[in-house]
Amino acid sequence: MKRLFLIEFHKLKNNRAAKILSLIYFILFSAIALFASIRFNFGSIDFRLADQGIFNFPYIWHFNAYIVAFLKLFLAVVIVSMVSSEYTNRTLKQNLIDGLSKKEFILSKFYGVLGFAIASTALLFIVSLILGLIFSDYDEVGIIFSDLEYIFAYFLKLIGFFSMCLFFGILLRRSAFALGFLFLLWIFEGIIQLFVKFQAESLEFIINFLPLQSMGNLIIEPFSRLGIIKSAATQLNSEFEKSYDVEWSAILIVLSWSFIFIFSSWKLLQKRDL
Amino acid sequence: MKTILKLRDLTKKFGSLTAVNALSFNIQKGNVYGILGPNGSGKSTTLGMVLNVVNPTSGSFEWFDGNMTTHNALKKVGAIIESPNFYPSMSAEDNLKLVCKIKEVDPSKIDHVLDIVNLKDRKKDHFKSYSLGMKQRLAIASALLNDPEILILDEPTNGLDPQGIHQIREIIKRIAADGMTILLASHLLDEVEKVCSHVIVIRNGVKLYAGPVDELNATHGFFELKSEDKEALKQLLDAHEAIESYDEEENNLIKAILSQPYEAEALNKECFENNILLTHLVKRKETLEEQFLKLTKNQ
CATH class of the missing domain: 3.30.70 (Alpha-Beta Plaits)
Structure with a gap:
């Protein structure tokens, strides 16, 4: 495992595009935090995002995990191109001739994905922890480290999404096609959702099994929850309680998708003549 | 004599086209083999199959008496197929370091192999800045990294200028003189004639002859x-x-x-x-x- 990870790491380390994009990704990541702490002064309006309660523990885990997940698109480009460039440079062929098996090749790519996901998750944890410690109204250890399942959900979301990018890269062999396909899938899922909502409500359970939607289901949007937290003092009993928890079903579905994507990548590669 | 590679009825079909048809031959240690055949005769497909990049339709092959998986056997093989394939934005040295990681060999040999192909002073330059001749020489260096049991060269002088062809031939001759087993696929016959002791002739995927060069035509001249x-x-x-x-x-x-x-x-x-x-x-x-x-x- 170490060997395969080092092989992938060596490729990424010496690839300028991958390096720059990853750098932008991690800078943007930290910049979001900075942005939130800026105090806006428009004449009479004195506004600071950080003072709106978004950085309160444990809500911050949920909020940051949700917001930062949008940045995964940057890394998606890196992952798609690190797979498809192996085709265009024909280095995949050379890797196999040099003695890497097709399984090892896919695994080394997967370890790369794992590396990116772990690094992103660690950064999310650290940035959120620091922001929380600065701005949170609550700082008891018990509260700080509650609701950490959102961090785990974020990690899983990245694994699922990146595995999908990996698969598209292997399937289509060109980064532009793979990214285009990703976009098409997004539109396609939207159409299915609309169709199910208005035409076939009995099929609604299907929606949760769509790959992109299932990843989205891992972390429910936190904005309406912010309102609830703020108004909780005045309105003790709300009539409708929305669940913001990370659902086990969503975890299982995303895990299955990740496995399906990686396994199909391997099978696809095995069947192909290069 | 040790058998390095054994092919048994190896066949590859692309749709209705049979690129390689029930090909069988053995490669023994210490000999220099040439695979001869016109363009499109199935040479590269055959090499692709034994090198794990093309899936055989039927038949089998085994490396080193078949007691290891193909990809592990390939770590003891040095091979160049068609064009040299490396990571363009990596330096020659970094490319070779990667090959060392894949083949699980010590990177200390990098300087030595770059010396053999006269690329030592360019080792820090990006691969994409190399001329075709230099790329091909780097490919040979890469194939030599693991002290291979056999060196497989597929059209190593394709597309090179006369000087480049000469350099590659000199390198091949030097390696052959050191007693390395070589399998050289080419349609350039003088190239094969100059270095090979044995030939395998194929046409349309069918083996026409396999054996020593001098017995290919047992006439008296x-x-x-x-x-x-x-x-x-x-x-x-x-x-x-x-x-x-x-x-x-x-x-x-x-x-x-x-x-x-x-x-x-x-x-x-x-x-x-x-x-x-x-x-x-x-x-x-x-x-x-x-x-x-x-x-x-x-x-």
């Missing part, structure tokens, strides 16, 4: 003759016991094929005694090219 008195010479050849047949070639040259061993000296003497003065007399064996063309035409 032929004479090239020329004389002012052509008719008398022909009469003599007609009656001669050692001459199987003769052909008239261009420039009044007569090509007389021998049916048994016969010396040029003796023939010259006989001609002179019959008052035939030869202006040209050469005894030689057919070149690999002539043998090859004959072989691929007959079938």
Whole structure:
């Protein structure tokens, strides 16, 4: 495992595009935090995002995990191109001739994905922890480290999404096609959702099994929850309680998708003549 | 003698086209093999199959007596297929370091192999800045990293300028002289003739011949003759016991094929005694090219 990870790491380390994009990704990541702490002064309006309660523990885990997940698109480009460039440079062929098996090749790519996901998750944890410690109204250890399942959900979301990018890269062999396909899938899922909502409500359970939607289901949007937290003092009993928890079903579905994507990548590669 | 590679009825079909048809041959340690065949005869597909990048339709092959998986066996093989494939934005050195990681060999040999192919002073430069000749030399360096049991070269001089071709040939000759087993696929016959001890001839995916170069055509050679008195010479050849047949070639040259061993000296003497003065007399064996063309035409 170490060997395969080092092989992938060596490729990424010496690839300028991958390096720059990853750098932008991690800078943007930290910049979001900075942005939130800026105090806006428009004449009479004195506004600071950080003072709106978004950085309160444990809500911050949920909020940051949700917001930062949008940045995964940057890394998606890196992952798609690190797979498809192996085709265009024909280095995949050379890797196999040099003695890497097709399984090892896919695994080394997967370890790369794992590396990116772990690094992103660690950064999310650290940035959120620091922001929380600065701005949170609550700082008891018990509260700080509650609701950490959102961090785990974020990690899983990245694994699922990146595995999908990996698969598209292997399937289509060109980064532009793979990214285009990703976009098409997004539109396609939207159409299915609309169709199910208005035409076939009995099929609604299907929606949760769509790959992109299932990843989205891992972390429910936190904005309406912010309102609830703020108004909780005045309105003790709300009539409708929305669940913001990370659902086990969503975890299982995303895990299955990740496995399906990686396994199909391997099978696809095995069947192909290069 | 140790068998390095064994092919048994290896077959590859692309749709209705049979690229390689029930190919069987063995590669023994210490020999230099040439795979000969016209373009599109299935040479590269065959190599692709034993190198794990093309899936055989049927048949099998085994490396080193079959007691290890193909990808592990390939770590003991050095191979270059068609164009040199490396990561363009990595330096030569970094590319070789990656190969070392894949092959699980110590990177300390990098300088040594770059020395063999004369690229040591360019090792920090990006691969994409290399000329085709340099890329091909880097590919050879990469294939030598693991002290391979066998070196497989597929059209190593394709697309190179004369200087590049010369450099690659010199490198191959030097490696062959060190006793390395080499499998060289090429359609350039003089290239194969210069270095190979054994040949495998394939056409349309079918094996036509496999064996030592000198046995490819077990004839006794032929004479090239020329004389002012052509008719008398022909009469003599007609009656001669050692001459199987003769052909008239261009420039009044007569090509007389021998049916048994016969010396040029003796023939010259006989001609002179019959008052035939030869202006040209050469005894030689057919070149690999002539043998090859004959072989691929007959079938």
